[in-house]
Structure formats: structure tokens, C-alpha cells
Amino acid sequence: MPILFGLTLIILVFMHFCKSRDKNAKKASEEFWQRERESKFVPKKDISSLDYITVPYALLPFRYWTSGTNGPERISSAPENTTESSDVSGDFSALPQTVQESSYALASEHLAPLSEELAETERTICALSGTKILNLTGISNTELRLAYGTANLDPLTVYDQNFTILIRSLQKWGTLLVSAGRTKDAVTVLSYAVSIGSDIAGTYTLLAGLYKENGELQKIYELMEAAEQLSTLMKPSILRNLEQMLDYPETSDF
Numbered sequence: 041m042p043i044l045f046g047l048t049l050i051i052l053v054f055m056h057f058c059k060s061r062d063k064n065a066k067k068a069s070e071e072f073w074q075r076e077r078e079s080k081f082v083p084k085k086d087i088s089s090l091d092y093i094t095v096p097y098a099l100l101p102f103r104y105w106t107s108g109t110n111g112p113e114r115i116s117s118a119p120e121n122t123t124e125s126s127d128v129s130g131d132f133s134a135l136p137q138t139v140q141e142s143s144y145a146l147a148s149e150h151l152a153p154l155s156e157e158l159a160e161t162e163r164t165i166c167a168l169s170g171t172k173i174l175n176l177t178g179i180s181n182t183e184l185r186l187a188y189g190t191a192n193l194d195p196l197t198v199y200d201q202n203f204t205i206l207i208r209s210l211q212k213w214g215t216l217l218v219s220a221g222r223t224k225d226a227v228t229v230l231s232y233a234v235s236i237g238s239d240i241a242g243t244y245t246l247l248a249g250l251y252k253e254n255g256e257l258q259k260i261y262e263l264m265e266a267a268e269q270l271s272t273l274m275k276p277s278i279l280r281n282l283e284q285m286l287d288y289p290e291t292s293d294f
Contacts, residue, residue: 082185082186082188082189082190083189083191084188084189084190084191084192085187085188085189085192087188087192087195087196090174091174091175092172092173092174092199093173093174093175093203093206093236094173095107095165095168095169095173095206096232097166097169099228099232100165100228100229100232101217101222101225101228101229102115102162102166103115103158103162104155104158104159104162104163105159105162105163105165105166106166107166107169108166108169111166111167111169111170112163112166112167112169113166154216154219154220157212157216158213158216158217158220161209161212161213161216162213164205164209165206165209165210165213168202168205168206171199171202172195172198172199172202173199173202173203173206174196174199174200174202174203175200175203175236175237176196176199176200176203177200177203177237177239177270177271177272178270178271178272179271181193181197184196203236206236207233207236207238207239207240207243208240210229210230210232210233210238210243211230211233211238211240211242211243211246213229214226214229214230214233214243214246214247215242215246217229218246218250223250223253226246226247226250227247227250227251230243230246230247230250231247234247234263234266235266237269237270239270239272239274239275239278240274241274241277241278241281244263244267244278244281244282245278245281245282245285247263248260248263248281248282248285249285251263252285257286260282260285260286261286263282264279264282264283267279267282
């Protein structure tokens with residue numbers, strides 16, 4: 041009898057839990073669709089004063105391209121200390137302005153894939169100079185419509201896509217700079233990516249690895265503080281990776 045009573049009690053508790061869960065789920069669904077319907081009738085609002093991102097071109101280590109009034113402009117002179125950014129086959133230099141704008145080669149007849157990738161990545165970032173960039177990570181379309189009006193959803197989506205292009209390009213740039221031996225420049229690029237709210241896990245891991253190499257463990261804690269502010273599904277993974285780098289320095293890499 042006691043066993044039967046116990047089983048009955050467990051079943052009743054379970055049924056109550058399921059009923060309560062279903063009720064809460066139904067309520068949440070109804071609230072979501074209500075907000076969705078309301079958002080489609082919100083009038084257009086002024087978005088000129090939003091926190092747009094302006095890339096600090098003068099502070100980032102561009103060597104091949106710069107932001108010009110009519111789009112990316114080629115830097116005509118070859119960078120100093122080109123051996124820092126050479127690939128295994130030798131040094132490289134930018135070709136004369138008369139050559140097609142995306143063409144780069146070694147000082148000899150050999151190709152330099154690393155320098156080409158660096159140049160193309162710089163060019164991608166410079167091309168964003170004439171666009172609007174917003175970090176809208178974690179904000180749903182419904183929330184955007186409610187806050188700024190239905191008519192602003194399309195442009196806001198484009199501005200958020202520009203942000204995605206920017207942080208992906210910064211991650212690639214930082215990785216290439218490390219490969220080229222330009223670690224100080226890599227720190228500058230990756231730090232900037234973190235400052236604008238990048239949620240790319242590799243950006244934090246790579247930057248933390250550079251800090252660890254320099255014995256700057258305090259800066260890894262600062263990275264964790266920055267990651268805590270993120271509104272993204274990647275946040276737990278980023279924090280976990282940074283914690284592992286602090287807990288197990290002998291096996292961490294980047």
C-alpha cells in the first residue's frame with residue numbers, strides 16, 4: 041500500500057508539473073504573437089542617434105589599404121619591415137598603382153598568399169567606411185520593430201549585417217597578423233573587435249593567448265569581464281574557454 045501511494049503521488053506531481061509547464065508555454069506563445077502583431081503597426085521612428093560604430097582607421101594597423109572619400113584607397117608605398125609579413129618563400133611588396141588593385145606579389149616572381157590575404161582583408165574593412173554599422177546582437181526582429189518601427193527593420197538588418205562582416209574580418213585580420221609575426225598589431229585589431237562587442241569565440245581565445253604569452257594574465261580577466269556583457273548564445277562558450285586558459289596555462293593554446 042505505501043508503495044502504491046508513493047507511485048500515485050509521483051504521478052500526480054508529474055501531471056501537475058506538465059500541466060503547469062504547458063500553461064506557461066501557452067501563455068509565453070500568446071504573448072509572443074501578441075507582440076509580433078503589435079510590432080507590425082509601429083510607425084517609423086528616428087534612428088539617426090543610435091550608437092553607430094565608426095571604425096578608427098587611423099588607429100588600426102593598415103598597411104595596404106586605407107579609407108578614402110570614395111571608398112578604399114590603395115597605399116602605394118610598400119610597408120616597412122616587410123619581412124614580418126612574408127610567407128615561407130620570401131619578402132613581398134605591393135605592386136605599382138597601375139596594376140589591378142587587388143594584385144600583390146613577392147618582390148621576386150613568386151606569389152605571397154599571406155600578403156594577399158592581409159591586403160584583401162584590409163580592403164574589406166575599408167569598404168565599410170561608407171556604410172552604417174550597428175551591433176544588434178541578441179535583439180529580435182520583433183523588438184526592433186517595436187522600438188524603431190516596422191519601416192526601419194530592413195535598414196537596421198543591413199546595418200547589423202555590416203557589423204557581422206566587420207567582426208568576422210577583424211577576426212581574420214588578427215589571425216593573419218599572428219601568422220605574419222605581427223603580434224602587436226594583432227592585439228590592436230583583436231582588442232578593437234572586443235571593444236565593439238564581437239561575439240566570435242576565436243577572437244577572445246586568440247587575444248587571450250597573446251596576453252598569456254606576454255604574461256599579462258590580468259588582461260584575460262578583463263576579457264572575461266567584457267564577455268560577461270555579451271548578449272549572445274556564444275557567451276558561455278567564450279567564458280569557458282577563457283577560464284580554461286587561466287586554469288590550465290600549460291595546455292592552452294590559441
